Amino acid sequence: MLRAPWAAAVASMGLLLFIFGLWSYSPYHYTVSRAETRQAEAIHDYRINVASKLYRPAELRISIEGLPADSYHLERREVRFQTAGRQDVDLHVDGSLSPGLHSFVVHLDTPTGERLSYRVQHFVDGKGAL
DSSP states (O other): OOOHHHHHHHHHHHHHHHHHHHHOOOEEEEEEOOOOSSSOOOOEEEEEEEEEOOOOOEEEEEEESSGGGGEESSOSEEEEEEESSSEEEEEEEEEEEEEEEEEEEEEOOTTTTEEEEEEEEEEEEEEEOO
């Protein structure tokens, strides 16, 4: 007799968490990380790792905001998926930026119209990027 209210409360909590998970699910995810090739050298390269969690075709667009257009090279601006998976896109920031901290944003535009943003801090010392 005393177990029924507790069981109902636990089941209700589980149902609420399940509904919240469905509501907050994001079918696309990406990260931006440094693509260090050798230690103790200037950092100019970044790796954008894009993931699609849907089992259907998708085309995502990548754009950079906050850097002059001639100061970086993006390997490609579109990422196409036939099914769920991950892909890497290389971003190279050249050494022409002035010394200091440069903040830029990597945007990912999804087919649903959602725009995801990832802020990156790029430091350039007097000798080049770091």
